[in-house]
Amino acid sequence: MxxxxxxxxxxxxxxxxxxxxxxxxxxxxxxxxxxxxxxxxxxxxxxxxxxxxxxxxxxxxxxxxxxxxxxxxxxxxxxxxxxxxxxxxxxxxxxxNASAVAELAFGLLLAVDRRIPDNVIAARAGRWDKKAFASARGLRGQTLGVLGLGAIGREVAGRARAFGMPVVAWSRSLTPQAAADLGVAYAETPLDLARRADAVTVHVASTPETEHLVDADFVAAMRDGATLVNTSRAEVVDEDAVAQAVAAGRLRYATDVPAGEPQAKTGDFAHPLAETAYITHHVGASTDxxxxxxxxxxxxxxxxxxxxGRVENNVNLAAQTPATHLLTVRHLDRVGVLAGVLGEIREAGWNVQEMENLVFEGAEAACARLRFDGTPDDATLARIRAVDHVLNATVIAL
CATH class of the missing domain: 3.40.50.720 (NAD(P)-binding Rossmann-like Domain)
Incomplete structure (x- = not known):
């Protein structure tokens, strides 16, 4: 291979x-x-x-x-x-990569709050300005909104507690009881989370359902002076709405996944938020x-x-096939039995969606289960039972 x-x-x-x-x-x-x-x-x-x-x-x-x-x-x-x-x-x-992304998310939260990149840029330019950089809100006591509570979101929530930050979370599958078990407050909707948080960090997968999950309404619901951090995917955040809020002084923004990021590892880069947001180079998972x-x-x-032949972590097998019936065939473990059964199924026009063949100890007999889309009839079932070495065959509706 x-x-x-x-x-x-x-x-x-x-x-x-x-x-x-x-x-x-x-x-x-x-x-x-x-x-x-x-x-x-x-x-x-x-x-x-x-x-x-x-x-x-x-x-x-x-x-x-x-x-x-x-x-x-x-x-x-x-x-x-x-x-x-x-x-x-x-x-x-x-x-x-959950820990790595969570670490960067928190790094960005700290960088925004303490203006760390601006501090460094000024020092490298030979400029000392303690007066300008000595003011920061601090993270302790600020409520962190975690949008998406999968592996990365849970890692972020754990780090937030270490920083003394209460956590409010929303996730599509999150329940109030599950939130309580994780030690976080439950938000009923993304907008509910936006209203309750001093900072929001985004950790949802990019799907058609999550495109612009952080939209103009979400941004408008966030508190004045709040921080938004995106280390998921650019498509999840409406950057036009974010840019307007940043320009108005309502929002501070940091992202590891800017919209339109170059596909090449190195090259020129231009972005509307490059001068006003903290942008890193899509390095969230890039730790040794x-x-x-x-x-x-x-x-x-x-x-x-x-x-x-088994695929672990598969993402594209059907969760549910169009199969309408289950055919169970008990048979002797002999050459050609299943070929004969499948031949009768083909003649009947049944479309097999899933099948498995389980062999009993001793390899004398086996049981085949075939889920199919079609209309079963007694004549086809009788022909399947008549196949050499078939012991019995039954059909049930799914």
Missing amino acids: TVLVADSFSADAQARLVDAGLTVIDRPGLSGDGLLDALVEHDPAVLVVRSSAVTAEMLDAARGLELIVRAGAGVDTIDVAAASERGIFVANCPGK QATEAIGQEAARVILTYAET
Whole structure:
């Protein structure tokens, strides 16, 4: 099995793959046409990416591709729908960079409150201005709003308590009881959170449902002088609304994921908020600890797939298929039994959505379960029961 690594990836994790007999093509920094050409040249079964975009055109070029592993949590840089249409698994490495992102989020909160970058810039320019920089609100006692309480959000909430900051949280699946168990206040809606917080840090995945979750109404609901930190994805925040609030002096903003960030690792950069906000270079997950943890998790996903065919952390299998009925076939464990059953199913026009075959101890008999979309009839069921070595067959509606 060939694995194409198109971005920076743990050397130890790569060694694990090689030791297991996999062929690893290490080509960090591949993107765009370079990635497309590499997929054509090497025709890998597995592709590992971090920040590189994976398009439908690339998937068409990689005829042997079976699995894409995102060395991180978000999969918004991968055309997941196109992968699903082509029968290609997509997996990620959730939670492995949570501490790193939480650390940067808190670093940005501190940087905004104490104006640390401005202090450094002035000192490097040969200017001493203690009077200008000696005033800061301080974080202790300020309420931190955590928008999204997944792995990263929970890490942030824990650090907030260490800083003496009460936490109010909102997440789509959060309940009042779960909030109480985590030691945070419960916000019924994002707007409720915005009204109650002195600072807000954003930790939701980028999906169509979360696009501009932080919109003009959210920004307007925030307290005057509040701080907003975004280390999730640019699409989650309406930066036009933020820019207006920053210009009016109502809001302080810091982001690790500015809209329109360059795809290249280095290059020119221009942004409407570059002079008034604190912008870092999408480095939230970029610590040695996080890189190693993500690499080891990606290697685990790949090795599990190579050894068992099972995809851990899969993000594109259907949660519920269109299957309408379950066919259970008890049969002797003999060659050709299932082929005969599937032949009858094809003749009946039933579309099998899921199937499994469980073998009993001793390998004398087995039980096949097939979920299908179709209209069962007695004649087809009778023909399935008549297949050589079939012991019985039943159908129930789902």
